[in-house]
Amino acid sequence: MxxxxxxxxxxxxxxxxxxxxxxxxxxxxxxxxxxxxxxxxxxxxxxxxxxxxxxxxxxxxxxxxxxxxxxxxxxxxxxxxxxxxxxxxxxxxxDPLPKFPNGFPKAFIEEFSKRTGRKILCNLPYSGTQVIHDYGREQEETGALIVYTSADSVCQIAAHEDVIPVEQLYEYCKIAREMLTGDLGVGRVIARPFIGTWPNYERTIRRHDFSLxxxxxxxxxxxxxxxxxxxxxxxxxxxxxxxxxxxxxxxxxxxxxxxxxxxxxxxxxxxxxxxxxxxxxxxxxxxxxxxxxxxxxxxxxxxxxxxxxxxxxxxxxxxxxxxxxxxxxxxxxxxxxxxxxxxxxxxxxxxxxxxxxxxxxxxxxxxxxxxxxxxxxxxxxxxxxxxx
The missing domain is CATH 3.40.720.10 (Alkaline Phosphatase, subunit A)
Incomplete structure (x- = not known):
């Protein structure tokens, strides 16, 4: 063969x-x-x-x-x-990869915010489409990062492409990937760019996964x-x-x-x-x-x-x-x-x-x-x- x-x-x-x-x-x-x-x-x-x-x-x-x-x-x-x-x-x-049903630890969120220079929104398990509906307008207005998870071992980071360029979002995800190791070692950090105007936001195919x-x-x-x-x-x-x-x-x-x-x-x-x-x-x-x-x-x-x-x-x-x-x-x-x-x-x-x-x-x-x-x-x- x-x-x-x-x-x-x-x-x-x-x-x-x-x-x-x-x-x-x-x-x-x-x-x-x-x-x-x-x-x-x-x-x-x-x-x-x-x-x-x-x-x-x-x-x-x-x-x-x-x-x-x-x-x-x-x-x-x-x-x-x-x-x-x-x-x-x-x-x-x-052994299962770590999951965070109550969101990520406060210490991680504070350090991630410090290293990116941006406010963090959400930090809860969420549907990917619902989270941008509920937090997207605030993200656009403030330039914050929407950080959320799911039932899987993931950290997902969403931002509007017109507010945070995709390549910059990828850099923030790389920072999160460097931080999420050991007991915090999720399987994937996922960049979730979206476009549109509230309430009609859409996620784009320019997502990117940063895996262990x-x-x-x-x-x-x-x-x-x-x-x-x-x-x-x-x-x-x-x-x-x-x-x-x-x-x-x-x-x-x-x-x-x-x-x-x-x-x-x-x-x-x-x-x-x-x-x-x-x-x-x-x-x-x-x-x-x-x-x-x-x-x-x-x-x-x-x-x-x-x-x-x-x-x-x-x-x-x-x-x-x-x-x-x-x-x-x-x-x-x-x-x-x-x-x-x-x-x-x-x-x-x-x-x-x-x-x-x-x-x-x-x-x-x-x-x-x-x-x-x-x-x-x-x-x-x-x-x-x-x-x-």
Missing amino acids: KRIFWIVLDSAGIGEAPDANKFGDIGSNTWKSCYDSGKLHIPNMEKIGIYQIDGMEYAKSTENPTGSFARMQELSCGKDTTTGHWEMAGIVTP APPRQTVLDALKTEGKDVIGVGKIYDIFEGQGVTETYPNQGNEKNMEKTIEIQKKEFDGLCYVNLVDGDMIYGHRRDIAGYAGALTRFDEQLGEFLANMRDDDMLMITADHGCDPGYTGTDHTREYVPCLIYGKEIKAGVNLHTRKGFADMAATIAEALGSKYRGDGESFWDEIKN
Whole structure:
């Protein structure tokens, strides 16, 4: 195998995980909420075998799937982007990253305000769209920074682009990232620029994530060290703090990210192209927009048709997710769910049901073995089961 394309449909979970009760997510099922809407049309993923995956029997399945497939269970203690991607890249995180349900400590807020020279607003868990509605006008008037968190291990910093230029907002986020270590070491500090006038503010795609660096080697690091190309599209560079990535293309939304992936597909490279498509999570999941989420998956499947037509004989495609964010569920947070894994290529067996795999890290081990790397991380490869 020469080239692997690893596409993450961010938050596209496929049903509550066995430990969903610990996260308050019993009954969540992101994919089924989209399916039940009647607005989901995904013939390409159906043909590969999405509805052959264990637990997805509610949909009519393809009799002769063209790919192999599995249901993946997360072992890390979390339901967020960082732990999900770290695990699929080979690192299980047994202890949860710190969360701040009552806001960040006073000492941090005071020092952050001092170092940025700006007043701090909010400092509470908040919906990202609601927080700019409630605090955006004051932010515009005072030049303050809106600092908030969520049910995830994140510190989010919002400001109007006309008041604080985006590059300056990024610098403030870097200061917060330097400060948030140890017991305060959140998985991500996220810049959340917005535009518009109150009450019609809108967040822009110029968000930027400043992540903790992975604690040890991932499959990305191993492949890079071994001389392979590791191309990141979307948030991949941010999630891994750039570690292991040899070439990066920042997030521009699902459609343009897929256009970039298809462009990369037509070029020569040797290794991995790792893609994160975040719109389902960022735009539709958290906002509980079922029709929008189903539409995003449908549009991805349309572009997937073009991608499949361009695949070479020595290419492999793997489609998965990092957690759930059920648009039909209560609240606005991520949901603890299984995720799908579809594997397709000329060198991949058709119709192999891998059933439930415990640990997203099995994907990293499989990708490593397929590309000739000795890396396995915390996973077990299923390459022998799917290769022709």
